Amino acid sequence: xxxxxLKKTIENLQNNKISIRELNQEYxxxxxTKSELNIFIHFDExxxxxxxxxxxxxxxxxxxxxxxxxxxxxxxxxxxxxxAASKILENFNPTYESFVTQKLLDDGAIFVGKTNxxxxxxxxxxxxxxxxxxxxxxxxxxxxxxxxxxxxxxxxAVAADxxxxxxxxxxxxxxxxxxxxxxxxxxxxxxxxxxxxxIAAFASSLDQAGVFTHNVExxxxxxxxxxxxxxxxxxxxxxKIPNYYxxxxxxxxGKTIGIPKEYSIDGTPEEVSxxxxxxxxxxxxxxxxxxxxxxxxxxxxxxTYYIIAPAEASSNLARYDGVKYGYRxxxxxxxxxxxxxxxxxxxGKEVKRRILIGxxxxxxxxxxxxxxxAQRVRKLIANDFNEAFKECDLIVTPTxxxxxxxxxxxxDDPIKMYLNDVFTVPASLAGLPGxxxxxxxxxxxLPLGIQILGKHFDEQQVLxxxxxxxxxxx
Amino acid sequence: xxxxxxxxxxxxxxxxxxxxxxxxxxxxxxxxxxxxxxxSSPNSQVSLVDAAMPGMLPVINKYCVEQAVKSGVGLNAKxxxxxxxxxxxxxxxxxxQGYQIxxxxxxIVGEGKVTIxxxxxxxxxxxxxxxxxxxxxxxxxHDQNPSKTYVDLNRSGVALMxxxxxxxxxxxxxxxxxxxxxxxxxxxxxxCDGNMQEGSLRADVNISVRKPGDEYGTRCxxxxxxxxxxxxxxxxxxxxxxxxxxxxxxxIEQNTMLFNTSTGKTRPMRNKEEAHDYRxxxxxxxxxxxxxxxxxxxxxxxxPELPDELKNKFIETYKLSNYDASxxxxxxxxxxxxxxxxxxxxxxxxxxxxxxxxxxxxLFSLLNKNNFxxxxxxVSSKNLGELVKLISSNEIxxxxxxxxxxxxxxxxxxxxxxxxxxxxxxxxxQGEIEKIINExxxxxxxxxxxxxxxxxxLLGFFVGQAMKKTxxxxxxKILNDILKxxxxxxx
Numbered sequence: 001x002x003x004x005x006l007k008k009t010i011e012n013l014q015n016n017k018i019s020i021r022e023l024n025q026e027y028x029x030x031x032x033t034k035s036e037l038n039i040f041i042h043f044d045e046x047x048x049x050x051x052x053x054x055x056x057x058x059x060x061x062x063x064x065x066x067x068x069x070x071x072x073x074x075x076x077x078x079x080x081x082x083x084a085a086s087k088i089l090e091n092f093n094p095t096y097e098s099f100v101t102q103k104l105l106d107d108g109a110i111f112v113g114k115t116n117x118x119x120x121x122x123x124x125x126x127x128x129x130x131x132x133x134x135x136x137x138x139x140x141x142x143x144x145x146x147x148x149x150x151x152x153x154x155x156x157a158v159a160a161d162x163x164x165x166x167x168x169x170x171x172x173x174x175x176x177x178x179x180x181x182x183x184x185x186x187x188x189x190x191x192x193x194x195x196x197x198x199i200a201a202f203a204s205s206l207d208q209a210g211v212f213t214h215n216v217e218x219x220x221x222x223x224x225x226x227x228x229x230x231x232x233x234x235x236x237x238x239x240k241i242p243n244y245y246x247x248x249x250x251x252x253x254g255k256t257i258g259i260p261k262e263y264s265i266d267g268t269p270e271e272v273s274x275x276x277x278x279x280x281x282x283x284x285x286x287x288x289x290x291x292x293x294x295x296x297x298x299x300x301x302x303x304t305y306y307i308i309a310p311a312e313a314s315s316n317l318a319r320y321d322g323v324k325y326g327y328r329x330x331x332x333x334x335x336x337x338x339x340x341x342x343x344x345x346x347x348g349k350e351v352k353r354r355i356l357i358g359x360x361x362x363x364x365x366x367x368x369x370x371x372x373x374a375q376r377v378r379k380l381i382a383n384d385f386n387e388a389f390k391e392c393d394l395i396v397t398p399t400x401x402x403x404x405x406x407x408x409x410x411x412d413d414p415i416k417m418y419l420n421d422v423f424t425v426p427a428s429l430a431g432l433p434g435x436x437x438x439x440x441x442x443x444x445x446l447p448l449g450i451q452i453l454g455k456h457f458d459e460q461q462v463l464x465x466x467x468x469x470x471x472x473x474x
Numbered sequence: 475x476x477x478x479x480x481x482x483x484x485x486x487x488x489x490x491x492x493x494x495x496x497x498x499x500x501x502x503x504x505x506x507x508x509x510x511x512x513x514s515s516p517n518s519q520v521s522l523v524d525a526a527m528p529g530m531l532p533v534i535n536k537y538c539v540e541q542a543v544k545s546g547v548g549l550n551a552k553x554x555x556x557x558x559x560x561x562x563x564x565x566x567x568x569x570x571q572g573y574q575i576x577x578x579x580x581x582i583v584g585e586g587k588v589t590i591x592x593x594x595x596x597x598x599x600x601x602x603x604x605x606x607x608x609x610x611x612x613x614x615x616h617d618q619n620p621s622k623t624y625v626d627l628n629r630s631g632v633a634l635m636x637x638x639x640x641x642x643x644x645x646x647x648x649x650x651x652x653x654x655x656x657x658x659x660x661x662x663x664x665x666c667d668g669n670m671q672e673g674s675l676r677a678d679v680n681i682s683v684r685k686p687g688d689e690y691g692t693r694c695x696x697x698x699x700x701x702x703x704x705x706x707x708x709x710x711x712x713x714x715x716x717x718x719x720x721x722x723x724x725x726i727e728q729n730t731m732l733f734n735t736s737t738g739k740t741r742p743m744r745n746k747e748e749a750h751d752y753r754x755x756x757x758x759x760x761x762x763x764x765x766x767x768x769x770x771x772x773x774x775x776x777x778p779e780l781p782d783e784l785k786n787k788f789i790e791t792y793k794l795s796n797y798d799a800s801x802x803x804x805x806x807x808x809x810x811x812x813x814x815x816x817x818x819x820x821x822x823x824x825x826x827x828x829x830x831x832x833x834x835x836x837l838f839s840l841l842n843k844n845n846f847x848x849x850x851x852x853v854s855s856k857n858l859g860e861l862v863k864l865i866s867s868n869e870i871x872x873x874x875x876x877x878x879x880x881x882x883x884x885x886x887x888x889x890x891x892x893x894x895x896x897x898x899x900x901x902x903x904q905g906e907i908e909k910i911i912n913e914x915x916x917x918x919x920x921x922x923x924x925x926x927x928x929x930x931x932l933l934g935f936f937v938g939q940a941m942k943k944t945x946x947x948x949x950x951k952i953l954n955d956i957l958k959x960x961x962x963x964x965x
């Protein structure tokens with residue numbers, strides 16, 4: 001009775017083929033059978049049933065009425081606690097609803113729970129969470145795999161079909177990379193398309209909300225629901241949100257696809273190069289023009305990102321000080337000690353590492369050499385894309401340098417972990433929209449993702465390109 | 475002018491620069507819609523943004539920006555079309571975000587100047603380096619519980635303008651005049667309420683000393699002074715402290731100092747090594763602030779007459795001295811009061827100096843004595859004008875007018891009412907005065923003899939006696955004239 005499609009499920013609900021209660025009960029039952037994957041930080045059956053009852057008494061026609069969605073636990077929600085996967089917010093209950101989740105609620109969505117993530121979205125494997133690892137649903141029993149990160153819980157929730165869609169946030173690849181690892185669709189829109197209001201901040205100039213779905217059509221529907229101007233976020237874009245779903249087309253004939261040579265990196269597994277080539281062939285066959293392009297500053301993107309993001313994080317996370325809310329250490333004999341013990345005990349290793357890096361690069365005497373220089377390079381990287389998009393409509397690359405890796409594999413080597421973001425970070429620095437869609441498998445039958453990048457606020461073409469690849473792959 | 479202070483060994487000159495923190499007059503905070511009302515119960519005016527809840531974002535309050543631009547215009551300063559909000563990072567219990575949003579590299583207002591006026595009629599320009607917008611912190615309350623500190627976030631996020639001067643100030647008096655002038659300008663503009671007691675206007679003072687002609691010495695910064703009296707006291711104490719160190723062969727450590735208002739002394743809070751590294755960087759939650767020339771022009775056109783313009787107008791129109799005019803224009807309510815008084819009768823224009831004196835000395839001393847402000851004076855501006863009119867037209871004498879003013883102050887009646895009720899109208903009838911003088915001469919034959927024998931000073935005695943008989947109502951000039959005439963006749 002269950003369809004792995006948000007679109008079809010909406011139709012089934014409308015045609016009374018299934019009731020909101022039946023639908024959500026089935027998802028509740030499924031979630032319960034998958035608890036060993038540790039996908040949810042917060043799951044409360046009663047809360048789901050309460051939402052169902054509320055909608056049953058609501059006669060209005062809502063776009064997503066009754067659709068079960070999972071919410072990354074970085075979005076503040078009124079009816080469920082919000083932890084950012086950190087001990088420091090372990091018992092935090094917001095009195096407010098984030099812009100994005102409020103829009104989904106307004107459209108009648110049901111939240112099945114809050115999903116696991118890397119602590120404050122800092123990580124690429126959902127293994128820095130205070131609440132433990134999430135296991136990739138595609139793992140074989142012998143070898144548990146990472147779901148990617150930081151939105152690993154949301155990607156896994158969709159992959160395990162525990163919901164029909166999920167929200168994520170992407171700062172340097174935190175939607176696209178886990179989408180690739182879990183074999184689902186994940187879109188990070190243009191910076192500014194979805195308000196950041198009510199999302200615990202990691203790196204303000206990069207953080208952007210987006211969605212995970214089973215397919216591209218669903219992504220179009222869900223993205224439309226979450227996007228929109230919000231005057232409470234000064235970086236929110238005041239533009240008219242297109243009707244992505246209605247405008248979807250897989251006709252890319254006459255469009256030019258840019259293939260950046262800098263994304264051919266030594267050491268990239270052959271399978272990854274292969275699916276990239278396959279994707280290019282498909283696009284060409286379907287009438288798109290393929291053009292080799294150059295994004296010359298690509299190699300500086302990772303170091304630039306790992307200066308700017310920690311710098312902003314070091315300041316954004318200063319508010320978690322034990323004074324107003326959240327965890328406060330018991331061992332306090334002075335104000336300084338309260339800070340030291342609260343933050344020392346409340347934050348995990350990776351968060352502390354990034355706060356230290358960020359504090360260092362902003363310090364007197366180092367600011368010019370690191371932060372200021374990184375900002376300049378960031379402009380160069382953005383400019384690379386501006387130039388490239390004069391010659392092409394979309395850019396196609398692999399999403400990640402590998403398929404899902406085994407859990408715990410790279411935990412102790414931060415640099416290696418950071419390399420996961422090599423294909424996703426440049427577009428984040430430029431604020432561009434990007435999508436990852438499953439396109440092929442590696443030798444272990446694990447999904448690999450293709451990334452499609454578009455011009456600012458050209459989510460439509462990004463979705464169109466993804467639809468074409470999706471249909472060609474099927 | 476000699477601005478030097480004598481040390482044991484030689485003369486020293488103070489070099490002073492001020493950072494004035496002026497609270498922007500606005501109903502809501504710089505980045506949130508919370509109220510800014512003073513004196514509300516703790517934590518009753520705190521939004522999610524002010525408390526730095528997760529995911530909360532600042533949104534600039536346009537009105538505060540306009541207030542800053544107006545203030546910049548009032549300081550004769552350059553308004554920057556492009557400015558940036560930065561984060562100033564440090565930890566403190568009453569700083570909920572863990573950073574203060576301020577402006578560092580690109581302030582909203584650039585270089586300007588203000589003029590201060592001295593009693594001797596001279597004046598001096600003090601250059602302004604910049605004015606920038608920033609958030610205020612909350613308040614830590616250490617006196618509510620013996621072992622705990624409480625935090626009140628009502629003030630957290632309130633908009634401040636930090637106005638930084640060049641080190642152009644040379645004496646405590648200049649510092650006082652400077653801050654009074656800034657206060658005056660902001661109050662005319664209605665961009666700050668100027669209330670120093672409530673902390674709406676406070677200052678950090680940077681001070682060093684040097685031998686005249688030398689390079690600047692090492693400076694110390696005295697934090698958070700909230701009255702002109704304390705500013706002067708702190709400067710005097712700190713200069714003396716520095717001179718003593720230098721004259722005994724020591725050197726000044728660049729310290730941040732606190733001023734103890736009860737002992738009148740400064741003490742070090744932290745030294746240069748302990749100084750914070752604030753790790754300023756542009757706030758990624760906010761876009762750069764862009765203001766067009768058109769917006770600046772619109773704001774300029776909405777600006778009222780400022781104290782210096784008004785001062786010049788007073789000098790020209792009423793032939794007042796620079797000092798009188800600057801006293802009148804120091805506060806908007808004073809100049810408003812003066813204008814209303816002098817306009818209450820066309821004749822008064824020719825007696826402007828008299829109007830000034832009756833406001834700034836007689837009325838002010840009554841207000842002071844009774845703890846009143848000009849804004850709630852029982853004597854209205856129009857009534858004061860009428861009083862001066864009675865004096866200038868010889869209806870009452872100046873001496874009687876003082877009593878009348880006190881009556882007006884106590885009863886709220888007009889001068890005319892009091893003069894009529896009490897029959898205080900000056901006696902100008904020559905015949906009547908002559909009659910009284912005759913009586914005085916008759917009653918004091920011995921005195922008359924002595925006067926005629928050459929004791930000219932006794933004239934005063936006769937004037938006094940005659941005044942006594944008229945209860946002070948005789949016109950002094952007429953009285954004098956007739957008296958001299960009569961006495962000389964006796965001869």
